[in-house]
Amino acid sequence: MAEVYIDSNFIGKVEEPLLFIEQVKAERRVNNLNSELNVRYDKKSDEIHIELNKGRIRRPLIIVENGESKLTLEHLEKLEKKEITWEDLIKQGVIEYIDASEEENCLVAFYHHELTKAHTHLEIAPFVIFSLATSLVPYANFCLATRAHGGSKGQKQAIGFYSANYPLRIDTDVHLLHYPQAPLVKSLMYDIAHEDEHPAGQNVVVAILSYEGYNMDDAIILNKSSVERGLARSTYFRPYVGEELRYSGGLVDQICIPDKDVKGYKSEKDYRFLNEDGIAYIEAEVHPDDVLIGKTSPPRFLSGMDEYTLGSSHRRESSTTVRHGEKGIIDFVVVTENEEGNKFVQVRVRDQRLPEIGDKFSSRHGQKGVVGMIFPQSDMPFSATGIVPDIIFSPHSIPTRMTISHLIELVGGKVSALNGRYIDGTAFDAEPEEALRQELLSLGFRENGTETLYNGLTGQEFKVKIFIGNQYYLKLKHLVANRMQSRATGPIALLTRQPTEGKAKEGGLRLGEMEKDTFVAHGASLLLKERFDSDKTLIPICENCGMIATDDKFKNRQYCSACGENVVISYVEMSYAFKLLLDELKSMTVFPKISLEDQY
Amino acid sequence: MAEFDDLFKKYEGLIPESLLNDVKDHLPAKVKKSDVQKILEKLHIEYELAKIDAGESVGLIAAESMGEPGTQMTLNTKHAGGVSELQVTIGLPRLIEIFDGRKQLVTPSMEIYLSDKNPSPDKVSRIAAKIKETSLNELVKTIEVNVADATIEVDLDKNLLAKYGIRTQAIAKALQKGLKNVNVKVKEDSLFIKLTKEGEELNKLYALKEEAKKTFVSGIKGIKQVLPVKKGDEYVIMTAGSNLKKVLTFEEVDSYKTKCNDIFETLKVLGLEAARQLIIEEAIKVLEDQGINIDIRHIMLATDIMCATGEVKGITRYGIVGEKSSVLARASFETPIKHIIAASERGEIDKLSSVIENVMINQAIPAGTGLPSLRIKSEGAVKK
Numbered sequence: 008m009a010e011v012y013i014d015s016n017f018i019g020k021v022e023e024p025l026l027f028i029e030q031v032k033a034e035r036r037v038n039n040l041n042s043e044l045n046v047r048y049d050k051k052s053d054e055i056h057i058e059l060n061k062g063r064i065r066r067p068l069i070i071v072e073n074g075e076s077k078l079t080l081e082h083l084e085k086l087e088k089k090e091i092t093w094e095d096l097i098k099q100g101v102i103e104y105i106d107a108s109e110e111e112n113c114l115v116a117f118y119h120h121e122l123t124k125a126h127t128h129l130e131i132a133p134f135v136i137f138s139l140a141t142s143l144v145p146y147a148n149f150c151l152a153t154r155a156h157g158g159s160k161g162q163k164q165a166i167g168f169y170s171a172n173y174p175l176r177i178d179t180d181v182h183l184l185h186y187p188q189a190p191l192v193k194s195l196m197y198d199i200a201h202e203d204e205h206p207a208g209q210n211v212v213v214a215i216l217s218y219e220g221y222n223m224d225d226a227i228i229l230n231k232s233s234v235e236r237g238l239a240r241s242t243y244f245r246p247y248v249g250e251e252l253r254y255s256g257g258l259v260d261q262i263c264i265p266d267k268d269v270k271g272y273k274s275e276k277d278y279r280f281l282n283e284d285g286i287a288y289i290e291a292e293v294h295p296d297d298v299l300i301g302k303t304s305p306p307r308f309l310s311g312m313d314e315y316t317l318g319s320s321h322r323r324e325s326s327t328t329v330r331h332g333e334k335g336i337i338d339f340v341v342v343t344e345n346e347e348g349n350k351f352v353q354v355r356v357r358d359q360r361l362p363e364i365g366d367k368f369s370s371r372h373g374q375k376g377v378v379g380m381i382f383p384q385s386d387m388p389f390s391a392t393g394i395v396p397d398i399i400f401s402p403h404s405i406p407t408r409m410t411i412s413h414l415i416e417l418v419g420g421k422v423s424a425l426n427g428r429y430i431d432g433t434a435f436d437a438e439p440e441e442a443l444r445q446e447l448l449s450l451g452f453r454e455n456g457t458e459t460l461y462n463g464l465t466g467q468e469f470k471v472k473i474f475i476g477n478q479y480y481l482k483l484k485h486l487v488a489n490r491m492q493s494r495a496t497g498p499i500a501l502l503t504r505q506p507t508e509g510k511a512k513e514g515g516l517r518l519g520e521m522e523k524d525t526f527v528a529h530g531a532s533l534l535l536k537e538r539f540d541s542d543k544t545l546i547p548i549c550e551n552c553g554m555i556a557t558d559d560k561f562k563n564r565q566y567c568s569a570c571g572e573n574v575v576i577s578y579v580e581m582s583y584a585f586k587l588l589l590d591e592l593k594s595m596t597v598f599p600k601i602s603l604e605d606q607y
Numbered sequence: 608m609a610e611f612d613d614l615f616k617k618y619e620g621l622i623p624e625s626l627l628n629d630v631k632d633h634l635p636a637k638v639k640k641s642d643v644q645k646i647l648e649k650l651h652i653e654y655e656l657a658k659i660d661a662g663e664s665v666g667l668i669a670a671e672s673m674g675e676p677g678t679q680m681t682l683n684t685k686h687a688g689g690v691s692e693l694q695v696t697i698g699l700p701r702l703i704e705i706f707d708g709r710k711q712l713v714t715p716s717m718e719i720y721l722s723d724k725n726p727s728p729d730k731v732s733r734i735a736a737k738i739k740e741t742s743l744n745e746l747v748k749t750i751e752v753n754v755a756d757a758t759i760e761v762d763l764d765k766n767l768l769a770k771y772g773i774r775t776q777a778i779a780k781a782l783q784k785g786l787k788n789v790n791v792k793v794k795e796d797s798l799f800i801k802l803t804k805e806g807e808e809l810n811k812l813y814a815l816k817e818e819a820k821k822t823f824v825s826g827i828k829g830i831k832q833v834l835p836v837k838k839g840d841e842y843v844i845m846t847a848g849s850n851l852k853k854v855l856t857f858e859e860v861d862s863y864k865t866k867c868n869d870i871f872e873t874l875k876v877l878g879l880e881a882a883r884q885l886i887i888e889e890a891i892k893v894l895e896d897q898g899i900n901i902d903i904r905h906i907m908l909a910t911d912i913m914c915a916t917g918e919v920k921g922i923t924r925y926g927i928v929g930e931k932s933s934v935l936a937r938a939s940f941e942t943p944i945k946h947i948i949a950a951s952e953r954g955e956i957d958k959l960s961s962v963i964e965n966v967m968i969n970q971a972i973p974a975g976t977g978l979p980s981l982r983i984k985s986e987g988a989v990k991k
Contacts, residue, residue, distance in 0.1 A: 523966065524667055527664050527667050527972060527974060527975070528664050528668050530662055531975060531976060532972045532973075532974060532975045532978070533976055535966070535972060536970065536972070543969055580969070581969055581970070588967075598951065
């Protein structure tokens with residue numbers, strides 16, 4: 008007697024559990040029961056669980072009966088002629104969705120030819136066990152799961168042709184690859200997802216060798232001439248916004264070229280790109296802090312006197328400027344009205360990004376690395392036929408990661424490029440490596456993909472044959488140009504008077520606790536003090552009470568608010584943060600006093 | 608070498624005695640006095656150069672020297688490698704345990720050396736069995752409740768008794784002592800335990816049986832596990848659990864070499880110097896196990912600071928850090944509010960004499976180049 012539960016609620020008992028679930032499944036397949044129902048018999052606890060809950064992950068499988076797949080050639084022909092659809096297959100009981108729980112009672116065949124009487128289901132295709140992004144990894148069954156996973160992560164970060172209507176769109180933080188190509192070695196998923204309509208990489212010639220030490224630790228070397236021909240060139244778009252906000256009292260922002268008497272007026276030079284409407288003109292070459300949308304705002308506080316003052320408007324400057332450290336060309340301007348009915352201006356700035364040292368690249372196998380050097384073509388290695396690699400990849404990245412798929416793709420790419428046909432690299436169903444090798448041999452190349460290469464710097468022949476071929480490479484969106492920052496002096500935080508933090512605020516780089524310790528360990532006492540001088544201040548101290556005194560330079564008067572005029576007041580140099588600490592202690596009724604004595 | 612005595616005398620106090628003796632021992636047979644003079648002069652210069660400079664931040668360098676390799680240590684405590692059956696805390700957790708001055712160790716253990724330097728393996732295991740904390744349960748064949756007579760019948764295992772060297776009488780005595788309100792009778796290899804109070808219900812008897820099973824009958828309390836191993840050509844009994852005081856009273860034990868890994872127990876039994884030595888040895892053992900090689904002086908410095916007050920204090924906010932004289936230094940370490948409130952209540956004065964405080968107020972730290980200051984004799988100064 009097995010207990011039966013529906014969505015974990017007990018509903019009764021059945022005598023023959025196995026017969027029962029077979030009946031339930033049969034009913035489901037003829038649409039007498041909900042097709043979203045899944046059933047499972049657990050032998051150990053002698054319980055039948057019927058699930059109708061939401062939130063179960065289910066996957067489609069072809070139903071198998073008596074070792075025969077229910078999906079027949081007839082079905083496939085009809086599907087091709089579009090006489091039936093996927094939904095029809097489900098209704099006809101050819102395909103059903105199985106959840107993780109029901110899968111426990113199933114035996115699923117991977118390939119059609121593996122089917123036996125014991126099997127209950129057949130995979131639609133072996134590669135459906137992968138996600139969409141992972142299916143894009145060619146020869147994924149020839150590398151570790153971790154690498155295939157890394158490869159699919161790379162796909163998501165790759166710069167590509169994300170949308171065909173990009174000129175009319177305002178997206179935040181997008182990149183666009185200039186000459187995107189469909190991969191030579193592709194998988195079935197590329198056709199299913201129409202990846203050739205929006206590719207995200209380029210086919211390049213890759214040589215696997217260590218070259219002058221510039222590609223150690225996963226770095227890659229780029230061919231400068233390839234870069235100049237447009238390899239991995241991309242454009243970065245950043246939209247800037249300006250809105251005419253409404254304030255209480257009927258006051259409103261104004262998008263215009265600010266008057267010179269506006270509070271916080273920058274300089275004429277900063278407004279030079281603005282048209283009469285206060286918006287910079289298209290194709291203007293803008294630099295950091297240039298105004299894109301000129302705007303003035305009403306004064307923050309209205310005092311009675313302001314209404315009587317003549318002339319000056321007292322409006323504040325609140326323009327939108329190009330971000331610090333960024334440049335570009337104004338690409339597109341939208342003037343519209345937003346939900347609140349305010350005038351709303353968007354200005355899109357475009358900036359061309361050539362690959363440079365530090366930009367991140369990846370193959371489709373989780374083999375990511377940054378550019379370590381860009382060599383002129385004359386310094387790159389070359390083959391007897393004059394082939395010069397676009398990218399030099401380090402052989403040390405291979406053994407520990409065991410990305411065999413990476414190597415097979417290289418051979419496949421080479422065959423593809425030489426023979427002018429695409430190579431199918433679908434996981435589990437790919438063109439076999441042996442066939443690729445034979446094809447390469449028949450094309451007059453070494454079957455293992457190696458060639459004699461010559462050192463580009465010396466002209467000498469390399470003593471070993473170099474593995475070289477074609478591969479699909481992705482330019483990832485992490486570009487140095489977006490990350491690089493430096494600062495000598497700059498903005499400081501109001502509270503602590505220490506430098507701000509972070510690139511957006513043009514911040515300083517913190518000399519942290521452990522870095523401080525290295526100075527102490529070297530005994531570099533005065534250097535340490537100098538490094539922490541960013542917030543040093545001179546504080547007048549009353550020598551009588553030890554509290555902070557007042558030095559009124561206007562009236563030339565020195566006094567202590569506690570002890571009066573007749574006291575000695577000395578200036579002491581300390582960090583402003585410490586003065587703040589003392590103030591905070593005072594606010595907690597702790598009374599810190601500084602007693603002074605001669606330093607020497 | 609008597610002819611150079613006056614020369615050596617001159618360098619006494621300038622060069623440590625051990626170094627001078629080294630030179631004496633290694634002088635060649637025929638050597639000129641001027642050469643000896645040269646050697647000693649050179650040695651003196653080298654010795655002076657080897658000294659740490661005034662103002663060198665030895666503590667920080669020691670901390671960095673231990674801390675940096677510490678980041679590479681495995682956090683894995685379990686699976687010591689399967690060589691010994693005893694599980695001992697190793698790696699970072701043990702190092703933290705040592706320097707924190709923890710009183711309750713995760714795995715206390717002992718290394719017991721034997722006074723008999725060439726014992727038979729049989730004897731070693733006999734001693735080990737004698738030391739191990741044994742409860743009644745481990746020595747019995749059967750233990751049953753006789754419902755009719757309201758007694759517990761214990762059938763002892765003869766072989767085990769022989770192995771552990773315990774007499775039946777001794778067990779009876781231990782039981783009499785360990786259990787309350789009972790009467791224990793001996794009959795050959797069997798014991799009969801009866802409650803003294805008449806008319807007790809059966810439940811009590813079953814409870815008593817469980818209690819009797821756990822009763823400590825022989826060995827040393829605290830020694831949970833023993834494992835005789837051969838170290839070099841010597842037998843050592845490794846234990847889980849420790850009881851240094853009791854173990855040292857055993858005749859069979861070499862009381863000079865036997866040690867336990869519990870610092871506070873060592874401190875109590877053998878004193879501060881032994882505890883200090885133990886901290887150094889244990890710390891080095893942990894680091895070397897992890898393949899980390901750091902200079903012993905760094906560990907000695909940390910250990911000396913821990914032991915400086917006459918008792919062992921951990922490097923924690925409750926230990927030596929809590930005893931820093933500077934309020935700001937303590938506040939910057941942990942629990943600042945507690946320290947600031949306490950300082951304001953007592954009216955503490957911070958002399959700003961160490962590193963952290965001076966970093967906080969942005970003054971030159973009194974270490975390295977910031978240490979020396981200038982003192983001048985002001986001849987014209989007015990006498991007060």
